[in-house]
Structures are given as structure tokens and as C-alpha cells.
Amino acid sequence: MGRWRPSWLDALLALAVAGAGVVEAYGRAGPGQGQVHQPALVAAGALGAGLILLPRRRFPVGTLLALTGLSALLRVTVMDNDYPLAAWQFYSNLILVHTVGSQPAGPRARAGGILAVLAAYALLQTLPGQDLAESLIGAIFMGVAYGSGILLRHQTARTVQMAEQAALAAAAERTRIARELHDVISHNVSLMTLQTGGVRMLLGADPARERERDLLRGVERAGRDTVEELRLLLGVLRDVPAPSxxxxxxxxxxxxxxxxxxxxxxxxxxxxxxxxxxxxxxxxxxxxxxxxxxxxxxxxxxxxxxxxxxxxxxxxxxxxxxxxxxxxxxxxxxxxxxxxxxxxxxxxxxxxxxxxxxxxxxxxxxxxxxxxxxxx
The missing domain is CATH 3.30.565.10 (Histidine kinase-like ATPase, C-terminal domain)
Structure with a gap:
């Protein structure tokens, strides 16, 4: 397998999640209600989430499961009733849920992706402070993220299909033009050859015109050879189907x-x-x-x-x-x-x-x- 590199978009999203998490951890650090009690651990979690986002398009389900595992670890070690959920956790979950929905895959892989999305959502519901409104809001956002991924996948497939259809149409058009070119050139060259032969016949058998007759015979031979070459190079397109x-x-x-x-x-x-x-x-x-x-x-x-x-x-x-x-x-x-x-x-x-x-x-x-x- 060739050397893998994340795209610029992957790197930008990872940097945004990690940076926002660090700012949130230390910007809200403190002992009071709604403050981060262990900013170093929360910041480390944000950096880990950023790293997880890098290979998201290569391993969409795997990265979502890894993020869910990281969230579970933070749930046990850091989160409490005073600070139940870091914002970067929710944002990174939405990014990966969208990625899972957008990836082309077979029925089994899609079923695995849905289970991973449900697992991520279920973990969020175990955090302190969750009520019915929070659960519905989370469901709406994750549903929109997954649904937009599906729409992107379908749009990408349509784009690929349109590109292939355009390529086939272009090939058919080139074939049509080649056939028309064959018809036009063959007709005109054949007409020129016949006219040249007619001129040669008009010269009669006068020995003084032998040189002119030889030149006209050369033109006739060149005309016939040209028509034959056109038949071989272009006329064959009439009877040969597209390659299998x-x-x-x-x-x-x-x-x-x-x-x-x-x-x-x-x-x-x-x-x-x-x-x-x-x-x-x-x-x-x-x-x-x-x-x-x-x-x-x-x-x-x-x-x-x-x-x-x-x-x-x-x-x-x-x-x-x-x-x-x-x-x-x-x-x-x-x-x-x-x-x-x-x-x-x-x-x-x-x-x-x-x-x-x-x-x-x-x-x-x-x-x-x-x-x-x-x-x-």
C-alpha cells in the first residue's frame, strides 16, 4: 500500500478540534461550577481527538470507534456533573459521523457504520446532565451529520456517473466525426481520381503527350491508394463495435x-x-x-x-x-x-x-x- 498522507482539509479539521479543545480546557479552567477541573487531561483528550481525525477518510468507522473510546475514557477520568461535556467532543463526533455517512461501502460496512454512529450517540447520553431536550438535540445534529454524508455520497456517485457518460458520449461523437470525415474525403478523392482519369483519356494516344499521361496516372494511383488507406483507417469504424x-x-x-x-x-x-x-x-x-x-x-x-x-x-x-x-x-x-x-x-x-x-x-x-x- 502506498504511503498515506492526510489531506489539507483533514489537517485543518484536526487542528481546529485540537486548538479549540486546548483553548476550552485552559480558558475555562477553575474549581467552580461549569469550569474545567482537570484542564491538562481535557486538553490531552482534544489533542488525541485531533490525531484521530487525520485518517478519517481512510478509516471512517475505525476513527469514530476510536473517538468513542477516547470519550469513554474521559467520561471515567475527567467528566463530572460540574463539567459534563467538552464542546470539541461533540464537534469531532459530528465530523466523523458525517464522514461515515459519506463513504461508499457495501451493506455490511454500512451496517457497521450505523452501529458505530449509534454507539457514539449512546455514549453521549451517559454523560452527566443529559435530559430529554439534550438527547433530542444530539439526535437531531447527529442525524443531520449522517444524512448529509449520505447525500454527499450519492452526489459523488452521480458526478462519477455523469463523467463516465460524458466520456462515452465524447467517444461516440469522435467516432461519428471520423465516419463523416471518411465519407467526405473518400467521396471527394474518388471524384478527383475519376476526373483525372477522364482528363488522361481525353489526351488520347498522342506520343507527344506521354509525359502528361504518366503524371495523370500517378495522380490516379495516389488517389486510389488514399481511398484505400482511408477505408482501412476510418471506414473500419462502421463495423467494429466498442472494445470489450x-x-x-x-x-x-x-x-x-x-x-x-x-x-x-x-x-x-x-x-x-x-x-x-x-x-x-x-x-x-x-x-x-x-x-x-x-x-x-x-x-x-x-x-x-x-x-x-x-x-x-x-x-x-x-x-x-x-x-x-x-x-x-x-x-x-x-x-x-x-x-x-x-x-x-x-x-x-x-x-x-x-x-x-x-x-x-x-x-x-x-x-x-x-x-x-x-x-x-
Whole structure:
């Protein structure tokens, strides 16, 4: 797995939570009612929460559970009736609940996320001073945080889908233009060739015009050769469908093999026609995983397994890497590669799931499952 770095937004949120917690701890320190009796411990908790927020997008459920554990520790050691809840605890919970809701995941992972959210909310209800109004306010804010995360996830999926549809539309438009270009140029060059032949015939058999006839024959040959080349380069688009997934993978694997990575493509199950959008998503998952294998894994080989299961297309990319980084990882930032987040988005776009992790025997594996819709 490649070297992970938090984003600037993650760092900014972590700094805000930690800074606000330290200010709150020492700004309200004192022995009286509503004051912080142990500011050093509360400030340490705020710093810990800030650190927990850094990998929130990489481990959304894990970071929420870690924050819940930290809150439970503070509940036992620090919180009392005089100072029941630090503000940064509530803010950091809202941030992580939103993050859990926004992450693309399969049914099991989403169920785990909901349980983590409920656990965080339940812990807050054990703090001193909670009444019905406080419980309802907490439920409303955490519900809004989780719901806004779900809306963000759906919007991201729609954006990815629109981008893929735009790419397919652009490819179709380029094909249409190429066909029209073929028709126009072939027609005009053929007409020029025929007219040239007509001029040559008009010259007759006069020996004094032999040079002119030779030049016109050359123009005719060039015209016919041009039409033939256009037919081969552009006219073939009329009869060739969009490349299949296996054709795309063969074209992808060839330069990687030339670069020294032994890429093996294995298929199981009877192949079947796939929707263009699904083909593009599956291909991008394989492309991203293989690219990161080359960049990070130092692997001698990788295997791409395409399984046409009865109800789904299963795509697995596994490598034999010996380094800490491997097929599935990328920063997830901007650029050509979308990393694990992008691959999960592509799988979730079709109602599928993606798993990634180290293999027991060494190396790394990325497995994406794309369910077949009723019309697929």
C-alpha cells in the first residue's frame, strides 16, 4: 500500500478540534461550577481527538470507534456533573459521523457504520446532565451529520456517473466525426481520381503527350491508394463495435509486460455482453490497481482475474509485491488516479463493492464486484 498522507482539509479539521479543545480546557479552567477541573487531561483528550481525525477518510468507522473510546475514557477520568461535556467532543463526533455517512461501502460496512454512529450517540447520553431536550438535540445534529454524508455520497456517485457518460458520449461523437470525415474525403478523392482519369483519356494516344499521361496516372494511383488507406483507417469504424473488457485489458497489459511486469489475465465463467458504463468502470479499477502495482509494489508479476459469475462481474487484481505499497493504494487526491476511494466509487456506482488489503501469502489484492442489473 502506498504511503498515506492526510489531506489539507483533514489537517485543518484536526487542528481546529485540537486548538479549540486546548483553548476550552485552559480558558475555562477553575474549581467552580461549569469550569474545567482537570484542564491538562481535557486538553490531552482534544489533542488525541485531533490525531484521530487525520485518517478519517481512510478509516471512517475505525476513527469514530476510536473517538468513542477516547470519550469513554474521559467520561471515567475527567467528566463530572460540574463539567459534563467538552464542546470539541461533540464537534469531532459530528465530523466523523458525517464522514461515515459519506463513504461508499457495501451493506455490511454500512451496517457497521450505523452501529458505530449509534454507539457514539449512546455514549453521549451517559454523560452527566443529559435530559430529554439534550438527547433530542444530539439526535437531531447527529442525524443531520449522517444524512448529509449520505447525500454527499450519492452526489459523488452521480458526478462519477455523469463523467463516465460524458466520456462515452465524447467517444461516440469522435467516432461519428471520423465516419463523416471518411465519407467526405473518400467521396471527394474518388471524384478527383475519376476526373483525372477522364482528363488522361481525353489526351488520347498522342506520343507527344506521354509525359502528361504518366503524371495523370500517378495522380490516379495516389488517389486510389488514399481511398484505400482511408477505408482501412476510418471506414473500419462502421463495423467494429466498442472494445470489450477483455480487449481493453489485453491492450492495457501489453505495455506493462514490456516494462517488466508479468501481467496475467485469467477469465472464468462464460463471457457475456456488458453495458459500456460497466465495462469502463471495471477497466478503470484494473487500470488503477495495476498502475499502483508498478509504482509501489516492486512486484515481479500481477494477475487480473475476470469472473463472469451468474449474478455479477467479479474483477480481482492481485500482485506479488514485497514492498509496503501495492496494487490498491493511491492517495485518493486529485490527478489521474483515484486510489481506493475512486475505485470504491466506481463499484458503488453500479451497486457493487470493493475490497482491498494484503494477502496472507504476501502481496496485495483488490477485488471489485459489479452486480448485473436486470437489463445487463
Amino acid at each position: 473488457l477483455l480487449d481493453r485489458l489485453d491492450a492495457l497489459a501489453a505495455p506493462l509486460r514490456a516494462a517488466g511486469l508479468d501481467v496475467r489475465v485469467v477469465t472464468t465463467g462464460p463471457p457475456r455482453p456488458l453495458p459500456p458504463a460497466l465495462v469502463l468502470s471495471a477497466f478503470r479499477v484494473v487500470q488503477e490497481a495495476l498502475t499502483n502495482t508498478v509504482k509501489h509494489a516492486r512486484a515481479p508479476g500481477a494477475e487480473v482475474r475476470i469472473e463472469f459469475a451468474p449474478g455479477a462481474l467479479v474483477v480481482e487484481v492481485s500482485d506479488e509485491g514485497r514492498a509496503s505499497g501495492s496494487a490498491g493504494d493511491a492517495s485518493g487526491g486529485s490527478g489521474a488516479g483515484h486510489g481506493l476511494v475512486g475505485m470504491r466509487e466506481r463499484a458503488a456506482l453500479h451497486g457493487g463493492t470493493l475490497r482491498a488489503g494484503h494477502r496472507p501469502g504476501g502481496g496485495y489484492a483488490v477485488t471489485a464486484t459489479f452486480p448485473f442489473s436486470a437489463g445487463s
